[in-house]
Every structure is written in structure tokens, then in C-alpha cells.
Amino acid sequence: MRKMMARPHIRVLFGMDMVDYQVGKVTLGIDHRPELGHAPGWFQGTVTSALAECAAALSGVTVAVDKDTMTLQQSIYFTGPARGTRLIAEGRVVTQGRRISTTAADIFVLRDDERHLCATMTMTVIHTELKR
Template sequence: MNAAETDRIHDSFARQSMMETFGATLIDVSAGLVRISAPILPGSRQQQGFGHAGLTFSIGDSAAGYAALTMLPLTSEVVTAEIKINLLAPARGERLIATGRVVKPGKRLCVVTSEVHAEADGKSTLIAILQGTMVPVPL
């Protein structure tokens, strides 16, 4: 990826107020792969003290969407057409890491996946898998 392509992802991510609310950050951007980190803050926990599934879904969806965007021309954006999540384990720990990947790029549809891991005491646990479809849209 060139600087303009990488800057596009960072600039778009910076405009997401929800990611800012969650304290999420981009930690890796490369062709077909994006990683997002978010701390499990007191305001993003569910009733039992685990990270809320909404946090897990949000960063997983964003990581997958931005992974799709890395494969598209600078004149495109993406929107999620559909995405499914399997929650595998509680979000226990200090932070979540979502890794979005492109399964099949396309001009009309991009099939994507995302894995979300929870980090606790130096250990990483897979807590969710997402799969979905992103639709390229012109700017």
C-alpha cells in the first residue's frame, strides 16, 4: 500500500466518533488486513463485568470494513451490507483486538471476516468471529 492509501484509512477511522468513544485505535493497516485495538473501559461493560458484545461487534465490523477498503480505489468507500457474529467466549481482560481480513475482494461486493481476541494477563483468547459483506460505494 502507498501512503495515500494508508492515510485514507487513518483519516476515515479518525472521523468515527463511536471508535473514539470506545478508545479504539488502529494498530495495523496493510493490503487486505486491518487490526483495531480497544480497551475494555467501564463504560463498555455488560452487567457481569465483561466487555459488551456491542464493543466486540463494533470493532470487528470496523476492522473488516477497513480491510475491504484497503482493496478498493481511492474513489471508493464501503458500507456493511450484512455481517454475522459468533460470540465464542466472554470478553474478559484489559483490551480487545479485532483483525479484519478480506476473503474475496470485488467491485460490487467484498466478503470479509474478522476475529476478535481478548487480552488478559498477557494471554490472548479468541472471543468472536464475524463474517460479512461490504459494498463499495463511490465517494
């Protein structure tokens, strides 16, 4: 996983960090910076979506480490304002298949030392043979 996180990717552009991971679960975080928001202290929806996508997709990678994992479908639902100092996305595998898995992510914003749910994502991924 650390090797996957080190690869140049959208995670580097946004400055996402690995908070925790285990088989079937990945938690990523990103601190607020002015360029990531549309108003002081507010995260832009694209940043929230990117963090959710990475956490959900990487959770799928943890159950198929010998495969390439690609997104087939994703849906994000914004449930509240992403206003705060840090975004945290908790990705998890919902159902695991040999070729197709369903993953999800809950995205929280840290505000006033409390976590507030601001979005949730569902994703379908396909596991394919590694291309060398």
C-alpha cells in the same frame, strides 16, 4: 487509512485505536474501561460487535480506497467470554470483487498476557462511487 480513522465515528465513541493496517488487513484495539462492560473486566457484546464491524469494514476499504464502502450483511458468532484488559480485532478481506467483497474479523481478548478468541464476524460490503 489514518484519515479514515480520524473521521468522527463509532470508533471515537468507544475509543478504538489503529494497531496496524496493510492492504486487505486492519487490526483495531480497545482497552477495557468500566463503561464498556456489564461486569468488572467483561466487555459488553455491543462493544465486541462494534470493534469487529469496524475492523472488517475497514479491511474492505483498504482494497477500494477510491470508493465508498458500505455494509450489506454481517454475522457475529461469540465463541467465548470477552473478559480481560483489551479487545483486539483482526479484520481481513476474504474475497475481493469490483463491487462486492467479503470480509471477516477475529476478535481476541487479552487476559493474563494471552490472547483468547472470543468472537468471529463475517461481513459482505459493497463498493460504490464516492459521493462528493
